[in-house]
Amino acid sequence: MLERIARDRVATLFLVTVAVLSLVGLAAPGFLSAGTATIIWSNGLVLMLVALGIFPVILTRNIDVSGGSILGLSAVVLGLALNDGFALPLALGFALGAGIFAGVVNGLLVAGLGVPSIVATLGTLGLFRGVMLITTGGEWIEELPEALKSLGAKSFGGLSIMGIITALVIVAVWWFLRSRRGRWVMVTGDNREAARHLGLPVRRIELLAFTWAGAMYALAGITFAAQIGFVPNQAGNGIELRAIAALVLGGISLLGGVGSVGGVVIGVIFFTSIDTSLVFLKIPAYWNDLIGGAMLLGVLLIDGRLRIALEARDRAARYRRGSQAEQKSRPLEDAA
Amino acid sequence: MEPVLAELDSVSKSYAGIPVLKRVNFSVRAGEIHALLGGNGAGKSTLMKILAGLVQASGGDVRIADAPLVPATPAQALAMGLYLVPQEAHIFPNQSVLENICIGLPKPAAAYRARVQELIAQIGVSLSPETKAATLEIADRQIVEILRGLVREAKVLILDEPTSALTPHEVQTLFARMQGLRAAGHGLVFISHKLHELRAVCDRITVLRDGNVVLSANMDQSTDSDILTAMSPGVTELEARGAGRQTSSEAVLALDALSGEGFVDISFDVRRGEVLGLTGVVGAGRTELAETLVGLRPRTCGDVMLEGQMFRANSPSDAVRQGIVHLSEDRQQYGLFLEAPLFWNASSFVYDRLPFFLRPGTERKRFARYREMLGIKCASPDQPAGSLSGGNQQKVLLAKCLVAEPKLLILDEPTRGVDVGARNDIYRIIEELAAQGTSVLLISSDFDEVVRLSDRIAVMAGGHLAGELPGGATTDEISQLAFEAREVEHA
Structure with a gap:
């Protein structure tokens, strides 16, 4: 049992999260409640959507650091459209379209022109943020309509509409990765040359991964605007790195080909729980980054050491088995 | 005459202005096995990659099953019923063996499980479909590639040196599968450097040299010497080293009951200026033994003496410092720095002996010395190592080993995937080294090679030392020792 948990990053992280939450519960009575759970879920929505976006990109052994900028751009498109009097569904469509367009730009740069993804998305990180600032002229977009804010407000059993959509997205990604096409995404990152050799459309797969990412950043942008009711210039700034950290924590390999949706979800929830706990413990918010970073390193280090130890043991066992099988065959050999 | 399944019509290809293929004609008919032969850099692999849609021809026509369609992508070539089993296996390390084999097929992997298991049983290898591919040895990865080709039942199946990692028994069963496909009307292309293998199964032969077809004939109408002359004029088969050469009796390396991962209780010694063939x-367990000696794997018990001193290495570089240099069989992983200039590669074993501020001039000169000695064909010492052909890369690896001036040189499969010309060069180099007093531990599964080069032969089977033979022993004697344990395992 213990061993299975040690082998499974998702399970390890789940237990660590439960342990952290219980400790906080001891220190701050009233913390452990359904209410806190919905707070953590809703606080983590934006990060969750960004992480779900980057997830397939990382599975294909690429990286996308332009998420924060695309989030900001989509939010600005949404805000401007609403303030110009467009209906909410139409404005949402524009925002989603902007995210998808930006994702396609990233995808074409990487899959079409063969620019290394870190270079391409570092470029578009600046580019999209620039487009956003020029569009707004550096102004914040305020006084967003109530209709938008209601998307982020708790309505169904403590969940907001965006919260429910996010849950559906998680199920969809889980289902997709179990499909044959989902496997294609995994193996493209595992060994791109082999995937090409076996006739998989690797470039199309990469393009689609970046496009998906763009769409998710747009959803994150919509959620962001709905939750806080205005769009500041720095909307989404730096969130891509937090999302990547959450993914790594959830066992998604930056070398591609390894990772599960469970890992994404638990990674994000872990980060958000820490932030939320600090509020309950009345620790000043500027401690968040330090504690989050230390927790990340701690979990990764312990997990890495455990894994090395287990692998060494497995290897020894394999060879021991090998020599036992050999010894069993010895008498036969003597007879022959 | 059987219909032509795939045809290349005066196909040309050049890389950066350098022609690799010059108006080459090549065809595969239904129900034939077509041998494709040629030295490293002759253009075989490029030709087959064009057929498989992995590389685009610069000129000429490619037709598969009479469709006047050029496969522009691997997906199209696969859809047209063509599969290329490449020389270096393409593996998805994080997926199971079964997924590795079935990725890209129309149905989910589970639908092919029974078929895959049947093929595994037929070929007679022990391989579990559930194993994670990252844990597979090189030989098993190659088998996964072959299984991919067999499961796909491609109308045209190209096998690029499929036997280099197989044992003779497995080679025979692979041949039986190939003949079965031929009888069913498939067309096969078989690339190999081993003439006797080609003779065993092939109907037609095409020989490439420097991008030209220099021989195209029925297999039974061409003699071995025709083929060898066509392939590399002026190269003749080397004489065997012969037994009874005078060697010193002084042991350079002595193993005393050494055990480790995959082998138990191994004792033998390697004498000064001797080539000891270690085969099986x-x-x-040969490779594991070598890796244990240089500190890549843990040692469980036993002693090693190097020139009478207790020897233990914590890492390969530690072994180099003490005088044992190891050339790994896994050239992809432990081989060259492909992007780095040749002379960097040549110095890479001895960085700790170089001055703090490197002197590229001295390094280049040193490389030039070995370049001449080993006959490395290259334009400049500043050329990236990846731009050389396989045989030349192997020579650069040898140069890198020799720069370290080893007392004992461990060569693991030094001629795998190397053409006849370069192989003869490597044989000559090994002989010269031994004559100059370097001891060589030659690990090879090519029994002919072992017989030709070794002063003495140690045979391992199933992790044990099965026996030791004097130089001049026959391949039959080796097989007897090497297969004893294996056959029992299968029984």
């Missing part, structure tokens, strides 16, 4: 089938 894949999985016998």
Whole structure:
């Protein structure tokens, strides 16, 4: 049992999260409640959507650091459209379209022109943020309509509409990765040359991964605007790195080909729980980054050491088995 | 005459202005096995990659099953019923063996499980479909590639040196599968450097040299010497070293009951200026033994003496400092720095002996010395190592080993995937080294090679030392020792 948990990053992280939450519960009575759970879920929505976006990109052994900028751009498109009097569904469509367009730009740069993804998305990180600032002229977009804010407000059993959509997205990604096409995404990152050799459309797969990412950043942008009711210039700034950290924590390999949706979800929830706990413990918010970073390193280090130890043991066992099988065959050999 | 399944019509290809293929004609008919032969850099692989849609021809026509369609992508070539089993296996390390084989097929992997298991049983290898591919040895990865080709039942199946990692028994069963496909009307292309293998199964032969077809004939109408002359004029088969050469009796390396991962209780010694052939089938524990000696794997018990001193290495570089240099069989992983200039590669074993501020001039000169000695064909010492052909890369690896001036040189499969010309060069180099007093531990599963080069032969089977033979022993004697344990395992 213990061993299975040690082998499974998702399970390890789940237990660590439960342990952290219980400790906080001891220190701050009233913390452990359904209410806190919905707070953590809703606080983590934006990060969750960004992480779900980057997830397939990382599975294909690429990286996308332009998420924060695309989030900001989509939010600005949404805000401007609403303030110009467009209906909410139409404005949402524009925002989603902007995210998808930006994702396609990233995808074409990487899959079409063969620019290394870190270079391409570092470029578009600046580019999209620039487009956003020029569009707004550096102004914040305020006084967003109530209709938008209601998307982020708790309505169904403590969940907001965006919260429910996010849950559906998680199920969809889980289902997709179990499909044959989902496997294609995994193996493209595992060994791109082999995937090409076996006739998989690797470039199309990469393009689609970046496009998906763009769409998710747009959803994150919509959620962001709905939750806080205005769009500041720095909307989404730096969130891509937090999302990547959450993914790594959830066992998604930056070398591609390894990772599960469970890992994404638990990674994000872990980060958000820490932030939320600090509020309950009345620790000043500027401690968040330090504690989050230390927790990340701690979990990764312990997990890495455990894994090395287990692998060494497995290897020894394999060879021991090998020599036992050999010894069993010895008498036969003597007879022959 | 059987219909032509795939045809290349005066196909040309050049890379950066350098022609690799010059108006080459090549065809595969239904129900034939077509041998494709040629030295490294002759253009075989490029030709087959064009057929498989992995590389685009610069000129000429490619037709598959009479469709006047050029496969522009691997997906199209696969859809047209063509599969290329490449020389270096393409593996998805994080997926199971079954997924590795079935990725890209129209149905989910589970639908092919029974078929895959049947093929595994037929070929007679021990391989579980559930194993994670990252844990597979090189030989098993190659088998996964072959299984991919067999499961796909491609109308045209190209096998690029499929036998280099197989044992003789597995080679025979692979041949039987190939003949079965031929009888069913498939067309096969078989690339190999081993003439006797080609003779065993092939109907037609095409020989490439420097991008030209220099021989195209029925297999039974061409003699071995025709083929060898066509392939590399002026190269003749080397004489065997012969037994009874005078060697010193002084042991340079002595193993005393050494055990480790995959082998138990191994004792032998390697004498000064001697080539000791260490052979056996894949999985016998030879590579593990070599890796344990240089500190890549843990040692469980036993002693090693180097020139009378207790020897223990914590890492390969530690072994180099003490005088043992190891050339790994896994050239992809432990081989060259492909992007780095040749002379960097040549110095890479001895960085700790170089001055703090490097002197590229001295390094280049040193490389030039070995370049001449080993006959490395290259334009400049500043050329990236990846731009050389396989045989030349192997020579650069040898140069890198020799720069370290080893007392004992461990060569693991030094001629795998190397053409006849370069192989003869490597044989000559090994002989010269031994004559100059370097001891060589030659690990090879090519029994002919072992017989030709070794002063003495140690045979391993199933992790044990099966026996020691004097130089001049026959391949039959080696097989007898090497297969004893293996056959029992199968029984």
